[in-house]
Amino acid sequence: MRLISKRILPVELNGGTAVVQDGLAEKGDIVILSVFGSDVSTRSCDDSDPVLTRIQRSDDLYWTMYPDKICYVRKAVVESSLNKQKGTYVAGVAVGEVCNEAEEHAKNILSTIDWKRIAGDSEMLEAVAGCIFHRVLLPVLGFWLVALLFNFFLFSDLDRRVSAMRLSWQESKREAKAEKEATGKQRQMLADYKTMSLPKSSVAIDALASVVPDGIQLTLLSVNSSGFRIKGTAKEVSDITEYSSAVNREFPLLEIVSIDKPTGTSLYQFDFRMMK
């Protein structure tokens, strides 16, 4: 499709009537009128002829100068023929006695119309812009309609997907937070459990029991998170000393909490504590 079309429109004037062939020009076309017929007047060129100048200066006439003559015609007659050709832009008028003569000159005018000339002529530019607007209006609107339809379906699909992904993302974020909290609590539980758990102590207990001298009787042997604790009774302090020395070899951090002899009893009581 051409954005603008330039055409020659033949106009035959006979007896004050203009005849224009239908269908040669469309709305928005730039046309050059090729005017010929019996109503076209001709005058020989002569520099001394004052009528020639008057013809050229007249606003009521269309005229075309040839090397040997000037052909002219009344504007009103020609313009009456254009009522049927509404929407076309007349870029020039070639007047000739016969069809070929006028058409030849019209072709010359037509060849001078290019984009540079259109851009320089605001009226022609407006006509061309209007012509282009009418030609591209429907295709452009159709294109954008299709694009909008495609966009609508694309947007709907994306919106559905993004909504689902947002939900899933929020869910996984919530899960991750819950997982983090649970893991933190589990770590704390594990730490508490390890704090409560005693290391293997049966061998150490056996060692403490095996070095008890004959004069000593143990009343308590306990192990907890603070360490070992031994309580017992003895008839002699020397037995306690001997036992504490033996224990000290196994547990250098031995603390003698008390050694005393309560009133009214014959036995000494002792209390040892060993740190881990």
Added chain:
Amino acid sequence: MRLCPGILKLAVLLVGLPIILWLATFSKTMSLYGEYRSLSKSEVADSVSSQRFTVSCENRLAGDCLVREILAGEDEVIINEYAPSVEKSDGGLSIVRARLQLRGRFIPLLKVVHHLENQPEISLADICFSHKTGKDPLVTLDLDLIQLVGDE
């Protein structure tokens, strides 16, 4: 330059309309597509890896089966008391504590302690041998057994 209606209409059709349509609809689709892509990428990157501990859900301290199993054939030790209870529970884990009181001679009781120490998943939290002064050769052993159990 004078602005003619034809040129203006053409400019609106060829320049203005696409700009308006872009701002009104297409830009929203594009931003939605950008969000879709970023969400797709973050979905792959954010796959949560669980760092939870694997802990047995079997509570071995629920009954005194374990103790009876250890004491099988050990006639000199008797069970005075066995009281299991859940001491603490959080984050899908529980610490179960069982108070056990045994009575018997010292060596068999020490063997029981040794056996319990070597039991998987079970720890000892408190060991206490006590003996009243006198001629009685029997010793009382108070034990606190603990286990970390996963909630089902």
